[in-house]
Each structure stands twice: as structure tokens, then as C-alpha cells.
Amino acid sequence: MTEAAPMTNGTRSAGTAAPAQGAPAPDTALRERRPPRPRPPERPRRRSLLGGLVRTARPKQWIKNILVVAAPAAAGRLFSPPALAELAVVFALFTACAAAVYLINDARDADADRAHPTKRHRPVAAGQVPVPAAYAVGGTLAVLAPAAAAWLTSPSVAALLTAYLGMQLAYCVSLKHVLVVDLAVVTTGFLMRAMAGGLALGIPLSRWFLITTGFGALFMVSAKRYSEAVQMAGKGGATRALLTEYTTGYLRFVWQLAAGVAVLAYCLWALEEGGDPHTGLLPWRQLSMVAFILAVLRYAVFADRGTAGEPEEVVLRDRALAVIGLVWLAMYGLAVADW
Incomplete structure (x- = not known):
């Protein structure tokens, strides 16, 4: 009796049907029959324009405007209700002026900020806030803040606030490129904040x-x-x-x-x-x-x-x-x- 020849590696055992040529493997076909998983909704890549404008106004730096309470605190006249109300108005006006300056400054420096490792993330440089929008909002605040100061505060405070705004805008345009003068302008801005509270309450400095x-x-x-x-x-x-x-x-x-x-x-x-x-x-x-x-x-x-x-x-x-x-x-x- 002749023995059957052993199966070689390339021969399939009886009962095992080879898949048809070009047909997908069973596991592949199963995956193809499964419905695709729904993708999670994509988050918006750009934040809102309003949020970008607020970020450009630098809320973290509004703390500098607390200097308006320095002179009243030094004179012991800080905690009377009329004084607090007057200082709150001065604080808000300085905040509006500072926001106007930041918006206009970032609009002017958008191209340069894109080359900076951290400033390139600022809303204007990143494209979240269009340059014309930054100019428009900054210019509006620059007009309204001195007008409100003339109506709500004393003439001396209104004059100081107008001088502060003019000096800071001049800094954005040209003075920040002048040696030593740039240091003097920024320093004077701090000093004006500290003087404003005293002028608002008539306190000698x-x-x-x-x-x-x-x-x-x-x-x-x-x-x-x-x-x-x-x-x-x-x-x-x-x-x-x-x-x-x-x-x-x-x-x-x-x-x-x-x-x-x-x-x-x-x-x-x-x-x-x-x-x-x-x-x-x-x-x-x-x-x-x-x-x-x-x-x-x-x-x-x-x-x-x-x-x-x-x-x-x-x-x-x-x-x-x-x-x-x-x-x-x-x-x-x-x-x-x-x-």
C-alpha cells in the first residue's frame, strides 16, 4: 500500500477553502461592515472677537491702575464713601485709556509681534482680532475716555488723563524708539496714575x-x-x-x-x-x-x-x-x- 505524501507548507489541509482571489480577509470584511465611529465635534480654532479684544486690553495689567489710591491712602482719606466713588471713576477712566493704548499699539506692532516667541500669541498678531477692528475700538475708547473725564471728574484730572493718553499714543507712534525717552515716558505713566487720585480728592502731593x-x-x-x-x-x-x-x-x-x-x-x-x-x-x-x-x-x-x-x-x-x-x-x- 502506498502512503500518502505529506503536505508541504504551501498546501492547505482538506476542508479549508482558500479565499477567492481578490476577496477581503474575514477580519477585514468585518471591519468594513462596521459603521464608522462618529468623530468628536471640533473645537473652534479661533476664539470670539470680543474675547480677543478683552485679551488685547490686558486685564492683568489693570492692577497698575490701583496706583490711583496711593495718594489718598498716604493722606489717610481712602475709606470715605465719596472718596471711594471718585477713585472708582478715575480707575475706570485710566483703564479705558490704557485699553485704547494697548489696542492701537498691538495693531501697529502686529507684524513685529509675529516674530516674537510669546507675543505672536497676542490676539491681533495671531489674527483673532483684525487690525482694523483693533484700531476702531482703540480709537473709540481714546475719544470717549477724555470726554467722560471732563464730565465726571475735576478739570485737573481730565487734563491729566488727556495728557496721559496723548503721551502714551505718542509713545506708540515714535517715542518708544528714542533712547532714554522711552524709559521716561513709561515711568511718567506710572507717576500720573499715582497723582490722579490726589488731584481727584484735592490732596496736596x-x-x-x-x-x-x-x-x-x-x-x-x-x-x-x-x-x-x-x-x-x-x-x-x-x-x-x-x-x-x-x-x-x-x-x-x-x-x-x-x-x-x-x-x-x-x-x-x-x-x-x-x-x-x-x-x-x-x-x-x-x-x-x-x-x-x-x-x-x-x-x-x-x-x-x-x-x-x-x-x-x-x-x-x-x-x-x-x-x-x-x-x-x-x-x-x-x-x-x-x-
């Missing part, structure tokens, strides 16, 4: 208040410029061409000088005649010097590292600096209450 506020603002502004120069070193100053004209050594000199003058002026205020250390349980006016100096020294750490960006972000990011600031505010408030 002391020389120590003006010197400390002015040079304290110059310290933060020049520290920010220094940080930008350090971070953009070797990149050609793509979005702030003036940074290529400054040297880091010069900017370091400016923020160190400003910090020294601000500390000196504050100490002279705290130690001047008329500040009786025995009017309260403790000499809060003199003790507040310690907290003020510590705050300046702590802020200078970030300036020296080249990480002192927006002042409000520096304060909120560093817990120790925030605590020192609160301690200083408490001591300053107690000093004012003892007068």
Missing part, C-alpha cells in the same frame, strides 16, 4: 511721595527692559528694536540708581521731622522702612537674574515678595492711622 513713586516706577521699568535685553540677546531685538541700542550694563546702572534713590527718598520721608515715633504703640513709620527696603532688595533679585518681566507677575509669582509687600502695607497703614 508731597515731594517725598512724588520722588519715591517716580523712582520706584523707573526701577521696575528699567528692570523689565534689562530682563528683555538679557532674554533677547543675540536675537536682533526683533520686536523692540531699541533694545539693540541699550547695553545691559547701562540698563543695570539705571535700575540700580533708581532703586537707590527710591529707598533714600522713602527713608527721608519716614525720618523727617513731624513723624513722631511716639504717637502709637510702635514707630510704624520708621519700621516700615525695613519692609520697604526688603521688598526692593527682593525685587532686585529677579532684576539681576533677568527675569523681572511685568511687575504684577513678579509680585504674584514670588510668595516671599508678596508677603513682604503685605507687611509693608500693614505698617504703612498703621503709620498713616497714627498721624
Whole structure:
């Protein structure tokens, strides 16, 4: 009897039908018969125009306008209802003016901002807010804010607000390209905010208040410029061409000088005649010097590292600096209450 030849690797066993040529494999056919899974709805790639306009107005930087309460707080006239109402109006007007400036500035700098690693995400540079819309809204606010100031506030406040808006718009157009003048304009903007509250309530502004506020603002502004120069070193100053004209050594000199003058002026205020250390349980006016100096020294750490960006972000990011600031505010408030 002859034995059957064994099956080779290329021969199928009996009962196993080979699939027809060109027919899909069983698992493939099963997948083809299944209905396709519904795709999740795509999220809109672009946010709303209104949201982009609000982002362009920089809500995080509205905290700078709290400086309008500086002079009334220093004079101990902050917590009366009429004063709070007047200061709220001044705060809102400065916010509207600042928003107008930011909108117009971002519209002008849209092309340059697209070359920046972080500014390219701004709504105007990213295309979320069209350039004509930014100009239109910014121009409208620039017209309405001074008109409202003339109607709702004193003539001196309206004049100050108009001067602030004109100076900031001039900065957007040309002054930000002029050495040293750009630092002076931004610093003056901070000083005007601090003066506005005093003018609104008819409070005389002391020389120590003006010197400390002015040079304290110059310290933060020049520290920010220094940080930008350090971070953009070797990149050609793509979005702030003036940074290529400054040297880091010069900017370091400016923020160190400003910090020294601000500390000196504050100490002279705290130690001047008329500040009786025995009017309260403790000499809060003199003790507040310690907290003020510590705050300046702590802020200078970030300036020296080249990480002192927006002042409000520096304060909120560093817990120790925030605590020192609160301690200083408490001591300053107690000093004012003892007068």
C-alpha cells in the first residue's frame, strides 16, 4: 500500500477553502461592515472677537491702575464713601485709556509681534482680532475716555488723563524708539496714575511721595527692559528694536540708581521731622522702612537674574515678595492711622 505524501507548507489541509482571489480577509470584511465611529465635534480654532479684544486690553495689567489710591491712602482719606466713588471713576477712566493704548499699539506692532516667541500669541498678531477692528475700538475708547473725564471728574484730572493718553499714543507712534525717552515716558505713566487720585480728592502731593513713586516706577521699568535685553540677546531685538541700542550694563546702572534713590527718598520721608515715633504703640513709620527696603532688595533679585518681566507677575509669582509687600502695607497703614 502506498502512503500518502505529506503536505508541504504551501498546501492547505482538506476542508479549508482558500479565499477567492481578490476577496477581503474575514477580519477585514468585518471591519468594513462596521459603521464608522462618529468623530468628536471640533473645537473652534479661533476664539470670539470680543474675547480677543478683552485679551488685547490686558486685564492683568489693570492692577497698575490701583496706583490711583496711593495718594489718598498716604493722606489717610481712602475709606470715605465719596472718596471711594471718585477713585472708582478715575480707575475706570485710566483703564479705558490704557485699553485704547494697548489696542492701537498691538495693531501697529502686529507684524513685529509675529516674530516674537510669546507675543505672536497676542490676539491681533495671531489674527483673532483684525487690525482694523483693533484700531476702531482703540480709537473709540481714546475719544470717549477724555470726554467722560471732563464730565465726571475735576478739570485737573481730565487734563491729566488727556495728557496721559496723548503721551502714551505718542509713545506708540515714535517715542518708544528714542533712547532714554522711552524709559521716561513709561515711568511718567506710572507717576500720573499715582497723582490722579490726589488731584481727584484735592490732596496736596508731597515731594517725598512724588520722588519715591517716580523712582520706584523707573526701577521696575528699567528692570523689565534689562530682563528683555538679557532674554533677547543675540536675537536682533526683533520686536523692540531699541533694545539693540541699550547695553545691559547701562540698563543695570539705571535700575540700580533708581532703586537707590527710591529707598533714600522713602527713608527721608519716614525720618523727617513731624513723624513722631511716639504717637502709637510702635514707630510704624520708621519700621516700615525695613519692609520697604526688603521688598526692593527682593525685587532686585529677579532684576539681576533677568527675569523681572511685568511687575504684577513678579509680585504674584514670588510668595516671599508678596508677603513682604503685605507687611509693608500693614505698617504703612498703621503709620498713616497714627498721624
